Amino acid sequence: MSDAVPSEAAPSEPAPSEAAPSEAAPSEAVVAAWVRLSRAQGAAFGAVERAVRAAGFPRLEWYDVLLELERGGPLRPRDLQARLLFAQYNLSRLLDRMAAAGMVERTPCPDDQRGSLAAITPAGRRLRRRMWRVYGPAIGEAVGARLDEGEAAELARLLDKLSGPAR
Amino acid sequence: MSDAVPSEAAPSEPAPSEAAPSEAAPSEAVVAAWVRLSRAQGAAFGAVERAVRAAGFPRLEWYDVLLELERGGPLRPRDLQARLLFAQYNLSRLLDRMAAAGMVERTPCPDDQRGSLAAITPAGRRLRRRMWRVYGPAIGEAVGARLDEGEAAELARLLDKLSGPAR
DNA sequence: CAAGATTGAATGGTCAATCTTC
DNA sequence: GAAGATTGACCATTCAATCTTG
Numbered sequence: 001m002s003d004a005v006p007s008e009a010a011p012s013e014p015a016p017s018e019a020a021p022s023e024a025a026p027s028e029a030v031v032a033a034w035v036r037l038s039r040a041q042g043a044a045f046g047a048v049e050r051a052v053r054a055a056g057f058p059r060l061e062w063y064d065v066l067l068e069l070e071r072g073g074p075l076r077p078r079d080l081q082a083r084l085l086f087a088q089y090n091l092s093r094l095l096d097r098m099a100a101a102g103m104v105e106r107t108p109c110p111d112d113q114r115g116s117l118a119a120i121t122p123a124g125r126r127l128r129r130r131m132w133r134v135y136g137p138a139i140g141e142a143v144g145a146r147l148d149e150g151e152a153a154e155l156a157r158l159l160d161k162l163s164g165p166a167r
Numbered sequence: 168m169s170d171a172v173p174s175e176a177a178p179s180e181p182a183p184s185e186a187a188p189s190e191a192a193p194s195e196a197v198v199a200a201w202v203r204l205s206r207a208q209g210a211a212f213g214a215v216e217r218a219v220r221a222a223g224f225p226r227l228e229w230y231d232v233l234l235e236l237e238r239g240g241p242l243r244p245r246d247l248q249a250r251l252l253f254a255q256y257n258l259s260r261l262l263d264r265m266a267a268a269g270m271v272e273r274t275p276c277p278d279d280q281r282g283s284l285a286a287i288t289p290a291g292r293r294l295r296r297r298m299w300r301v302y303g304p305a306i307g308e309a310v311g312a313r314l315d316e317g318e319a320a321e322l323a324r325l326l327d328k329l330s331g332p333a334r
Numbered sequence: 335c336a337a338g339a340t341t342g343a344a345t346g347g348t349c350a351a352t353c354t355t356c
Numbered sequence: 357g358a359a360g361a362t363t364g365a366c367c368a369t370t371c372a373a374t375c376t377t378g
Contacts, residue, residue, distance in 0.1 A: 026307040029319040034211070034306045036326035041208040042252045043330040044201070059368095078338060085209050090369060092340055097368090114338045114377045139201045140193040145333040147325065152196040155325045158318055159203035163210040166312035226346095245360060257347065259362055264346090281355045281360045 037162075044142040051138040057131050061086075062098060066128040069104065069120035076115045103127055204329075211309040218305035224298050228253075229265060233295040236271060236287035243282045270294055 026034070049060055064084055069075060081091050095118055098104045103124035109115035120128075147155065193201070216227050231251055236242060248258050262285050265271045270291035276282035287295075314322065 024307070025303050026311045027316060027319070029316050029323065030306060030311040030314070031303075032323040033314065033319040033326070034310050036323045036330075037208055037211065037310075039252070040326040040329035041204055044204065046252065076338080077340095085206070085213065087370080088339065089341080089371085093368075096340095109338095112338080112378080116339070136192050136198075139197060140191070141333075143201050143204075143329065144193045144197040146328045146331065147197070147200065148334070149194060149196050151325055151328070152194070152200040154321070156196065156199040156203045158314065158322045158325070159200070159207040161313045161318070162207035162310065163203075164313065166308075167315070243360080244362095254348075255361065256349085256363080260346080263362095276360095279356080279360080283361070 047142045048135065048138040051141075052131060052134050055134045057127075057134065058101075060135070061094065062103070063128060063131050063135060065094065065098065065118075066103065066120055066124050066131075069118060070125060070128060074107070074117040074119035076109060076112075076117060078115065080118065098124075214309045215302065215305040218308070219298060219301050222301045224294075224301065225268075227302070228261065229270070230295060230298050230302060232261065232265065232285075233270065233287055233291050233298075236285060237292060237295060241274070241284040241286035243276060243279075243284055245282065247285065265291075 045060075052060060052063075061084075065080065068080055068083055072079075077088065077091050077095065080086065081088055084091075086094070095104060095106060099106050099118075103121060105119050105121050107117050107119065109117050143152065212227075219227060219230075228251075232247065235247055235250055239246070244255065244258050244262065247253065248255055251258075253261070262271060262273060266273050266285075270288060271285050272288050274284050274286065276284050310319065
């Protein structure tokens with residue numbers, strides 16, 4: 001049986017050193033926030049992505065990449081990776097597909113011969129704009145129709161703390 | 168060129184019928200909440216899953232399935248699907264893998280000959296418990312260390328609205 | 335030898351059938 | 357004919373190399 005699961009005897013932790021000052025067990029409120037975060041993101045993201053794809057458009061990550069490239073000029077995979085929380089190998093293949101579809105253009109990097117540069121094409125700009133006409137209203141449906149303005153602002157404030165540094 | 172992208176001329180929308188009373192464009196606060204939701208979930212989930220997998224455990228979905236089965240007795244794929252927001256075909260293969268690893272057991276459903284039942288095994292219960300010893304503290308790190316108790320409760324309340332009905 | 339980026343092979347997810355039972 | 361569930365074929369992600377330049 002078993003397969004991808006560590007043996008009962010050796011949970012693979014080098015040692016139960018108790019090193020970090022990390023929380024031992026999360027409080028009820030923290031667990032509740034965790035569960036809701038997962039559920040809410042799944043529900044909202046699922047609904048929005050379904051709407052966008054039902055209109056015949058590519059996945060939402062394409063939108064994110066196009067938006068970053070439109071705002072930030074040509075970017076290195078390295079920088080896109082940092083902004084969008086992508087894995088490097090993942091981004092590499094995503095850019096391949098987007099280039100094959102004519103939405104981005106890849107060129108060698110002038111000052112660092114290791115790197116490459118990705119730039120948005122005119123077709124890419126048009127695609128991003130057309131996607132937004134479905135994407136935006138879908139966000140309105142998924143989020144705006146469930147929170148008033150004050151709640152949305154407060155939610156944004158609290159969520160921001162989660163990507164920030166620890167207290 | 169182009170490939171998975173609808174042609175410029177025909178965005179694939181049957182008609183711009185303006186049918187639903189849906190939001191036309193989301194407000195700034197709503198877009199901010201959307202962006203933060205995506206970012207925060209990505210950051211928190213990524214950190215927690217890395218911790219769990221670094222300890223040699225399977226993906227977090229395994230935990231979710233095991234927990235539901237431990238709480239709810241044997242369940243039909245149908246019910247698991249509803250509780251966990253899984254696609255049906257996806258769940259089917261996940262249960263296959265978990266059964267192959269000896270963590271769940273699949274049996275035919277007595278009263279509905281179409282359905283099947285999934286039950287957690289003793290090894291599954293042990294796995295879930297061992298996972299929690301890493302999972303729980305990781306949630307504490309990712310969420311508890313960034314919000315106080317009141318903020319966590321408020322965040323949970325707001326997120327709950329997002330999986331609920333529209334205003 | 336580290337950083338940036340890519341690739342092969344294996345795993346996991348997705349869409350569109352399909353099969354069975356209600 | 358619809359609900360519950362699975363499967364085949366295809367697409368995307370993942371891990372562990374690998375290759376190149378700083």
